[in-house]
Amino acid sequence: MKHETIRACSIWRALDVVGDVPVMLILEQAFLGHHRFEEFVAEAGLARSVVSNRLAGLVKAGVLAKPVGRRGGYSLTEMGRDLFQVALTIRRWQHRWEPGERDISVRLVHLDCGASIKPQARCGVCREEVDPRAVDWAPGPGLAQVTPVYTRRRQQTAAASAKRGTRTMVDSVIELFGDRWATLVVRACFTGINRFDEIQRDTLMATNILSGRIERLLAQGIIKAVPYSAHQDRFEYRLTEKGRDLYPVLLALLQWGDRWFADEKGPPLLLTHRSCGNPLVMVIACSHCGGSLEPANTAFDGNVSGNAPA
Numbered sequence: 001m002k003h004e005t006i007r008a009c010s011i012w013r014a015l016d017v018v019g020d021v022p023v024m025l026i027l028e029q030a031f032l033g034h035h036r037f038e039e040f041v042a043e044a045g046l047a048r049s050v051v052s053n054r055l056a057g058l059v060k061a062g063v064l065a066k067p068v069g070r071r072g073g074y075s076l077t078e079m080g081r082d083l084f085q086v087a088l089t090i091r092r093w094q095h096r097w098e099p100g101e102r103d104i105s106v107r108l109v110h111l112d113c114g115a116s117i118k119p120q121a122r123c124g125v126c127r128e129e130v131d132p133r134a135v136d137w138a139p140g141p142g143l144a145q146v147t148p149v150y151t152r153r154r155q156q157t158a159a160a161s162a163k164r165g166t167r168t169m170v171d172s173v174i175e176l177f178g179d180r181w182a183t184l185v186v187r188a189c190f191t192g193i194n195r196f197d198e199i200q201r202d203t204l205m206a207t208n209i210l211s212g213r214i215e216r217l218l219a220q221g222i223i224k225a226v227p228y229s230a231h232q233d234r235f236e237y238r239l240t241e242k243g244r245d246l247y248p249v250l251l252a253l254l255q256w257g258d259r260w261f262a263d264e265k266g267p268p269l270l271l272t273h274r275s276c277g278n279p280l281v282m283v284i285a286c287s288h289c290g291g292s293l294e295p296a297n298t299a300f301d302g303n304v305s306g307n308a309p310a
């Protein structure tokens with residue numbers, strides 16, 4: 001019997017921890033400064049059972065630390081704080097492509113320059129903005145194959161995990177990365193795998209599930225169908241500009257996965273920034289002064305009508 005495996009790059013390993021809609025909503029609240037169980041329930045609009053289940057999982061994974069004492073809250077560990085880039089790249093995409101109520105209610109302030117800013121994804125060496133077309137991917141020494149296990153929990157949507165009588169507001173970028181199947185389709189497109197049967201081989205999804213994810217990504221304007229033969233029913237799926245702009249989110253997941261899950265063999269994927277010839281290390285930079293954004297020099301400010309610097 002042949003072993004059915006897929007590429008276990010660090011994106012996959014990272015998604016094993018954070019690729020879940022309720023988990024992403026809880027982490028978002030943690031970065032906004034919420035720590036307590038009741039705050040997660042209220043702010044993320046999730047059912048109590050879902051919050052308690054996901055908090056336990058995040059503690060077990062090492063992303064959150066349990067409350068100390070009766071009145072303490074959950075805190076981000078070093079591993080959890082290191083998801084800051086992922087949070088910023090998600091916010092960056094959201095702000096650019098689907099700004100909404102959730103987006104404008106929180107401002108991001110770079111404390112080093114004092115400006116209210118947008119995060120930008122840049123090469124850590126040459127500081128050029130990261131464009132996937134200027135990055136080469138090669139298999140690294142740690143690339144392994146895994147047999148994917150798709151559990152039911154992973155498919156839980158925001159609607160299913162919402163509190164009774166409420167509708168959880170979820171950005172489509174969270175819905176997308178909260179679903180490992182959709183993310184694998186996007187990963188395939190970024191690595192030059194564009195046809196239905198090739199994506200199916202790369203992801204090992206059942207064809208009906210793959211069809212469903214492709215339909216949703218088409219409806220969201222993340223990918224487009226391009227005919228590749230004279231027969232009009234032969235399509236390949238290519239990323240749109242909106243889809244290509246998800247690249248920094250994937251890179252942030254990859255870098256987080258490399259830092260926390262790579263084995264001694266080395267990283268599973270090697271990225272080269274063709275513009276400068278160096279291994280690509282993405283940094284998230286301030287749109288105002290160009291400095292790198294870190295948890296320590298960045299603040300979220302909920303007061304939109306407040307004293308925005310000029």
Ligand SMILES: [Zn+2]
Binds near residue numbers: 123124127128273276
């Ligand atoms: Zn560069």
Ligand SMILES: [Zn+2]
Binds near residue numbers: 112117288289
């Ligand atoms: Zn700045």
